[in-house]
Every structure is written in C-alpha cells, then in structure tokens.
Amino acid sequence: MKLKFAGIVDHSTLDYPGKSAAVVYLCGCPYRCPWCQNPELVFEEGCTMVEITQIIEKLNENFLLDAVCVTGGEPLMQENAIELLKRIKQETGLLLKIDHNGYFPKRLKEALPYLDFFTTDIKAPLNEKYGAAVGLPKNWENIVERVKKSHEILKNWDGKKEARTTIVPGLIDTKEDVGAIAKVVNDVGFEICTLQQFRPEKTLDPKFKFIKSPTAEKMQELGEEAKKYLPDTKVQVVTHEDGFQEID
Ligand code: SF4
Numbered sequence: 136m137k138l139k140f141a142g143i144v145d146h147s148t149l150d151y152p153g154k155s156a157a158v159v160y161l162c163g164c165p166y167r168c169p170w171c172q173n174p175e176l177v178f179e180e181g182c183t184m185v186e187i188t189q190i191i192e193k194l195n196e197n198f199l200l201d202a203v204c205v206t207g208g209e210p211l212m213q214e215n216a217i218e219l220l221k222r223i224k225q226e227t228g229l230l231l232k233i234d235h236n237g238y239f240p241k242r243l244k245e246a247l248p249y250l251d252f253f254t255t256d257i258k259a260p261l262n263e264k265y266g267a268a269v270g271l272p273k274n275w276e277n278i279v280e281r282v283k284k285s286h287e288i289l290k291n292w293d294g295k296k297e298a299r300t301t302i303v304p305g306l307i308d309t310k311e312d313v314g315a316i317a318k319v320v321n322d323v324g325f326e327i328c329t330l331q332q333f334r335p336e337k338t339l340d341p342k343f344k345f346i347k348s349p350t351a352e353k354m355q356e357l358g359e360e361a362k363k364y365l366p367d368t369k370v371q372v373v374t375h376e377d378g379f380q381e382i383d
Pocket residue numbers: 164165166167168170171172173174177207208209236269
C-alpha cells in the first residue's frame with residue numbers, strides 16, 4: 136500500500152512535547168491558507184509514491200526516537216494514511232501524533248484509536264472568516280460544518296489534544312477573533328491552546344510575503360485574551376523572538 140510522501144526529518148524536539156520525534160511529511164491538502172509555509176506539500180511538488188513498509192523500516196532504523204509526528208500538508212488527505220498510522224502503532228512502539236486541519240471527520244474517527252497526541256488547527260472563528268483563513272471563501276459553510284463534526288468527535292476522545300491558531304495580521308488578529316476561538320477550545324476540551332506568529336518568509340499567496348509578523352507584544356496581548364476564557368487550559372504563544380511562552 137502506497138502514499139504520496141515528501142520525506143522524513145529524523146530528529147525533531149519541537150514536534151512532540153518533551154520527546155525526540157521523527158516527522159513524516161505527507162502530501163496534499165484541501166485548503167489553500169494564503170499564509171501557508173509548506174505550499175510545495177499542498178501542491179504536491181517533489182512528492183513521490185512510497186510503500187508504507189518503507190516508511191516503517193526507516194522509523195525502525197532510528198533507535199534514538201521516542202515518537203513520530205505525521206504531518207503535511209494534511210496527513211488525512213490520503214485514505215491510506217490510516218493504514219500508516221495503524222502500522223506505526225503496531226510495528227514501531229513509538230508514541231504517535233498527527234497534525235490535522237479538521238476537514239476529514241470520518242478519517243479522524245478512524246485515526247484516533249492509534250494516536251497518543253493530537254494537534255489541530257482552529258484557524259478562525261467558526262463563521263465566514265474560516266473560509267477567508269483557509270483561502271476558500273466560497274466554501275466556508277461546508278468547511279465549518281466539517282470542522283464542527285471533527286470537534287464533536289474530539290469531545291469524546293480522552294487522548295491529549297492541542298488546538299493551534301496562527302495570528303495573521305489583517306486576517307485573524309483581533310481580540311474578538313481570539314476570544315471566539317478560545318470559546319471553541321474550551322467547548323471541545325483541548326488541554327493546550329497555542330497561538331503562533333505568522334511568518335512571511337515563505338507563503339502560499341505571494342502577497343502575504345509583504346505582511347509583517349505580529350509583534351511579540353501583540354502575541355502576548357492575544358494570549359492573555361485567550362487565557363480569560365481558558366483559566367484551566369495551558370495557553371501558550373510561540374514567537375520568533377521568544378520561542379514558546381506560557382501565559383499565566
Ligand atoms: S497551512 Fe493550510 S494550506 Fe498549508 S498545509 Fe496547513 S491546512 Fe494546508
């Protein structure tokens with residue numbers, strides 16, 4: 136069984152909290168977030184079809200790993216990704232996490248039994264802003280419906296889960312946006328809420344290269360806004376200047 140695959144990073148300390156992780160990059164994505172930093176994966180450039188067995192063998196060669204993060208693009212874009220997750224869990228003994236964008240609730244349900252940790256984007260409040268944030272404004276209703284179905288599934292999953300939002304000036308960057316997203320984070324029961332700073336170095340939409348990153352101060356302010364709605368949740372902001380910072 137094969138998958139469209141872009142590569143493996145052998146050792147990351149950023150992709151699975153507190154663990155040494157391999158990162159498996161799969162190709163394709165149903166969204167077109169204008170600020171996306173991995174457009175080559177979205178457009179499947181430089182991707183090859185590989186046997187799942189080859190990925191498993193590669194993971195088993197590395198004796199220093201604790202965990203695997205399967206990411207993209209969107210890892211659940213390909214149906215065969217479920218088989219990959221199943222085989223990683225059964226054949227490597229490593230902790231397993233995926234980064235998901237909420238668009239595939241049925242596949243999410245199939246994936247969860249194999250996962251130890253789960254990260255998903257909540258890109259915007261669950262209204263027409265979601266369509267703008269993922270670069271598909273006309274499809275916002277369908278997208279929001281699918282994201283809500285994913286959230287319903289996650290509410291009933293007791294594994295560890297993190298919600299992430301990228302703060303993009305002019306798109307998603309107000310206290311109202313962050314407050315609305317934080318209410319969703321609370322409702323679904325995520326343990327961690329992460330606000331990450333938009334970076335303009337590489338973007339899917341070339342116009343976004345001219346947008347400046349939000350300042351560290353602005354990120355802190357939005358983190359504090361989120362914390363108001365999430366007193367019992369770990370709220371953190373990630374900036375180029377200061378790295379990960381937890382909001383008290
Ligand atoms: S940022 Fe958006 S377009 Fe890029 S991979 Fe993630 S969900 Fe897809």
